[in-house]
Amino acid sequence: MAKKRYQPPTQAGIGQFFDSIFIMALVFSSLYLSLKYEDLKAFLGFGGGEQAAGDAAASAAAVTWESLGQNPTMQAQWEKLGYTVDSAAEIINAKFDYSIDPVALIVTAVVVIGYFVFLFKVSDKEYRDVIGEKFDN
Amino acid sequence: MENFWDILTWGAWIGAAALLLWMILDAIRVNREYSEELLISSREGADELLEADKKGGK
Amino acid sequence: MAAETTAGKTERINLLKVLGPVHVWALGVGIVLVGEYMGWNFSVQKGGAYGSLIACLFIGLLYTCVAMIDSEVTSTVAAAGGQYAQAKHIVGPLMAFNVGLYLVLAYTMLEAADALVVGDLMATVAGQTGHDGLDPRPFVVFTVAILAWLNYRGVFMTLTVNFVITAIAFFALVVLLIGVKPWNPGEILMHSELLTDLPYGWIGVVAALQFGMWYYLGIEGTCQAAEEVRSAGRSIPLGTMSGMITLLIAAIITWYMAVGLMPWEYLGQTFLPMYDAAVLTDNTFLIVVLFIGTIFSAIASANGCINDASRAWFSMGRDRYLPIWFAAVHPRYRTPYRAILFLVPVAIAFGFTGLLDQVITFSILSGLLGYTFMSLNMMAFRRKWPLGSIKRGYIHPFHPLPALSLLVLCAATYFATFLGYGASLLAIMAFFIVASVWFHFHRYKFVRRADQFTMPWPKPKGY
Structure with missing residues (x-):
C-alpha cells in the first residue's frame, strides 16, 4: 500500500535568513581561500603551468626589438599602442611554464x-x- | 568638463540609490498588500497543471 | 495583470509566458557576446594566435554539443530553473542543488565582472577627455541597479532591450570587419607579418581551451527562460541554435581581426582587445562604434545574467532547496522579485572584493562543472526515458556522440584549467563539496520529496 509521505518541517524566518547568509558566506570564504591558496601552493610547490616571471632584469641591458623576436610590423604596432621596447619586453618575456x-x-x-x-x-x-x-x- | 564628470558621478550614485530604494519600497508594499501564501504560490510546469485543472472541471 | 483567479483555492501567480525565439536568442547571445569583446584573448596568451583559433573551433564543437543536448532536454523540461530543473528530474536532488549553485554563481559573478567593465570604460573615457582618476564605482553600482530594476519590472521589456543592445554590439563587430578592409590584406590587417608558430607547441593549444570558453560561455543560459517562453519546445531550440551560429560567426571574425592587428604577446594580455583593434585603425568612427559595442555587450551580458541567476535562485527557493521566501512572484510584474533583489548586493560585493581574477575563474569553472553534468545528464535522460516514452519537442541527432564528445572536451578543459589555475580549481571544488554536505545533512530535510518532480512523465526506467 501507499507509503507514508515525508512531511518536512516548516522553516522559521530566522532559519531561512541564516541559511541564505550561510551559503553566501561560504562562497566568499572560498574566494578568499583561492587567494590564500596561492601562498599555500607556493609553499607546497603545487600546481602546474605557472606563469614564469620574465627574466627581463637579466637581459634588460641588451633588449632590442630583434632580440625579442619582433619584426618591423610588430614593432610598429607595439609603438602605436604606446609601448617602448622595454615595456614591451616585460610582456613578451612573461611566458608560461607548462611543466x-x-x-x-x-x-x-x-x-x-x-x-x-x-x-x-x-x-x-x-x-x-x-x-x-x-x-x- | 570637470563639472560634467562630477555631475555624472553624483547622478550615478543618486540614480542607483533611487532605483534600489524604489525596489525595496515596492517589495515591502507587495509584502503588505498580498498574503505570503499567494506570493509563493507559483508552481513549476504550471501549464500542465492548469490544463489538468480545466479538465478537472474547475 | 491580475492573478489567475479560478474558483476555490487554486489562485496562483506564475511567471508570465510572453517570450518568443527572438528573446531566447537575445538572452543567450546577450550573455556571451561580451566574451568576444574581452576575455577570449587570454587564450592567445596561453597558446599563441593559432592556438587560440584551434581552441575556438574545438570549444565551438563543445558548445554545439551543449546547445543540442540542452535543446532536447529543455524542450521537454520547460521550467525556470533550466539545468537545475533538469537535474532534479533526471539525476537527483543533490546534483540539482549543485547545478543550481553553478548557475547562480556563474551568472552573478559574470554580472559583477560585466559591471566592472562598464565602470572601467567610463574611467578610461574620462581619462581620455582629460579627467583623470574618475571613480568607477558609482557606474558599477548604477549598472547593476538599473538592470536589476529592469528585471524587476518584467521579463518582456528586459529581454526586448537585450535584443536591441545585443544586435547593436554584434553589428559593431561587423562594422569593424568592414572597416579593416579584409579584401585588401596588408593595408590594415597584417596577418602574414604578425602571425607566428605555436609558441608553446600543442600543450599550449590544450591550455588555451580554458579561455577559449569565453567565445561561447553562457549560451546555455537560454534554458532559464523556459517557463516564460510561449511554446518552449519550439522556441528554445530555435533561439539557442541560431544563437550558437551567431556566436561561431562572431568568434571567427573577432579572432581574424584581432590577430591581424596586434602581436600575440600584446593581444594575450590586453583587457579590451576589440577597442584596441579599433584604436589601431586610426579611425575615430570605428573607435566610437567599438566603444559603444563594448559597453552594450557588457550591459547585455549583465542583464541576461541577472535574469538567469534570479530564475535559478527562485527555482531553488520554490523547491525549498533554499529558503522558500525566495519563491515569491511579484503579483503585478510576474518576476521573481525577491531573488532579483537579494542578488543585487551579492553581485556588488563580488565586484568590490578586489578578487576579480578569482571571481572570473570561479565563474568559468562553475560553467565547466555544469557542462560535465549536462553530458552525464543526457545519457541518464535517454536511459531513463528512452525515445518514444515521453514527448520531446526536439530530438538531437547522433546520440550518444555529442554527450561523449562533450565529456571528453570537458576533461581536456579541466586539464587546461589545471595548467595555470590548478589551485583555484581545488579551492572551488572544496566549496562545492562543503555545500553538498551542508545540503544533504541540513537543507534537504525541508524539501517535500515527491513535489519536486513536477513533469507529467511516466516512472523512469529502472526505478
Whole structure:
C-alpha cells in the first residue's frame, strides 16, 4: 500500500535568513581561500603551468626589438599602442611554464572525479525516495 | 568638463540609490498588500497543471 | 495583470509566458557576446594566435554539443530553473542543488565582472577627455541597479532591450570587419607579418581551451527562460541554435581581426582587445562604434545574467532547496522579485572584493562543472526515458556522440584549467563539496520529496 509521505518541517524566518547568509558566506570564504591558496601552493610547490616571471632584469641591458623576436610590423604596432621596447619586453618575456607536476595532476583528477561520483551516488539515493513517493502512492 | 564628470558621478550614485530604494519600497508594499501564501504560490510546469485543472472541471 | 483567479483555492501567480525565439536568442547571445569583446584573448596568451583559433573551433564543437543536448532536454523540461530543473528530474536532488549553485554563481559573478567593465570604460573615457582618476564605482553600482530594476519590472521589456543592445554590439563587430578592409590584406590587417608558430607547441593549444570558453560561455543560459517562453519546445531550440551560429560567426571574425592587428604577446594580455583593434585603425568612427559595442555587450551580458541567476535562485527557493521566501512572484510584474533583489548586493560585493581574477575563474569553472553534468545528464535522460516514452519537442541527432564528445572536451578543459589555475580549481571544488554536505545533512530535510518532480512523465526506467 501507499507509503507514508515525508512531511518536512516548516522553516522559521530566522532559519531561512541564516541559511541564505550561510551559503553566501561560504562562497566568499572560498574566494578568499583561492587567494590564500596561492601562498599555500607556493609553499607546497603545487600546481602546474605557472606563469614564469620574465627574466627581463637579466637581459634588460641588451633588449632590442630583434632580440625579442619582433619584426618591423610588430614593432610598429607595439609603438602605436604606446609601448617602448622595454615595456614591451616585460610582456613578451612573461611566458608560461607548462611543466606538469604528476602528483598535483593526480590529486586534482581524483578530487574532480570523486566529486561527481559522490554527487551521483547520493543523488541517486535521494532520487529513489522521490520516485518512490511520487509514483507508488 | 570637470563639472560634467562630477555631475555624472553624483547622478550615478543618486540614480542607483533611487532605483534600489524604489525596489525595496515596492517589495515591502507587495509584502503588505498580498498574503505570503499567494506570493509563493507559483508552481513549476504550471501549464500542465492548469490544463489538468480545466479538465478537472474547475 | 491580475492573478489567475479560478474558483476555490487554486489562485496562483506564475511567471508570465510572453517570450518568443527572438528573446531566447537575445538572452543567450546577450550573455556571451561580451566574451568576444574581452576575455577570449587570454587564450592567445596561453597558446599563441593559432592556438587560440584551434581552441575556438574545438570549444565551438563543445558548445554545439551543449546547445543540442540542452535543446532536447529543455524542450521537454520547460521550467525556470533550466539545468537545475533538469537535474532534479533526471539525476537527483543533490546534483540539482549543485547545478543550481553553478548557475547562480556563474551568472552573478559574470554580472559583477560585466559591471566592472562598464565602470572601467567610463574611467578610461574620462581619462581620455582629460579627467583623470574618475571613480568607477558609482557606474558599477548604477549598472547593476538599473538592470536589476529592469528585471524587476518584467521579463518582456528586459529581454526586448537585450535584443536591441545585443544586435547593436554584434553589428559593431561587423562594422569593424568592414572597416579593416579584409579584401585588401596588408593595408590594415597584417596577418602574414604578425602571425607566428605555436609558441608553446600543442600543450599550449590544450591550455588555451580554458579561455577559449569565453567565445561561447553562457549560451546555455537560454534554458532559464523556459517557463516564460510561449511554446518552449519550439522556441528554445530555435533561439539557442541560431544563437550558437551567431556566436561561431562572431568568434571567427573577432579572432581574424584581432590577430591581424596586434602581436600575440600584446593581444594575450590586453583587457579590451576589440577597442584596441579599433584604436589601431586610426579611425575615430570605428573607435566610437567599438566603444559603444563594448559597453552594450557588457550591459547585455549583465542583464541576461541577472535574469538567469534570479530564475535559478527562485527555482531553488520554490523547491525549498533554499529558503522558500525566495519563491515569491511579484503579483503585478510576474518576476521573481525577491531573488532579483537579494542578488543585487551579492553581485556588488563580488565586484568590490578586489578578487576579480578569482571571481572570473570561479565563474568559468562553475560553467565547466555544469557542462560535465549536462553530458552525464543526457545519457541518464535517454536511459531513463528512452525515445518514444515521453514527448520531446526536439530530438538531437547522433546520440550518444555529442554527450561523449562533450565529456571528453570537458576533461581536456579541466586539464587546461589545471595548467595555470590548478589551485583555484581545488579551492572551488572544496566549496562545492562543503555545500553538498551542508545540503544533504541540513537543507534537504525541508524539501517535500515527491513535489519536486513536477513533469507529467511516466516512472523512469529502472526505478
